[in-house]
Amino acid sequence: MREVYRHHEFIRVNHFRDLVEAAGIPTMLRNEHLVHGVVEIPIPEFYPNLCVMNDEDYEEAWSIVHQALEAEKTHPGEDLSCPECGENNPANFAECFACQTQLESPKPC
Numbered sequence: 288m289r290e291v292y293r294h295h296e297f298i299r300v301n302h303f304r305d306l307v308e309a310a311g312i313p314t315m316l317r318n319e320h321l322v323h324g325v326v327e328i329p330i331p332e333f334y335p336n337l338c339v340m341n342d343e344d345y346e347e348a349w350s351i352v353h354q355a356l357e358a359e360k361t362h363p364g365e366d367l368s369c370p371e372c373g374e375n376n377p378a379n380f381a382e383c384f385a386c387q388t389q390l391e392s393p394k395p396c
């Protein structure tokens with residue numbers, strides 16, 4: 288098992304987990320029980336983190352995470368999660384790409 292990504296926002300870690308799992312790579316979240324999206328623990332050791340179960344998947348998993356991070360720089364803004372189906376949409380989308388539900392503007396946490 289090897290750590291790929293660590294961040295204090297569980298929702299971010301979980302988002303990257305979805306991306307990596309979608310590529311067929313088995314993953315595991317650590318410290319997920321310590322935060323519930325709202326409480327931030329200011330100690331990096333306790334941040335939620337995403338691990339690959341098999342070390343040999345690390346390179347591929349990291350490249351997926353890295354690409355997603357790069358894409359965020361190109362398209363800044365928070366993802367909008369669809370109120371209907373929960374799918375994440377880029378901030379500039381007016382409708383959910385999955386179910387065409389009207390998306391609301393992101394609310395500050």
Ligand SMILES: [Zn+2]
Binds near residue numbers: 369372374383385386
């Ligand atoms: Zn939707």
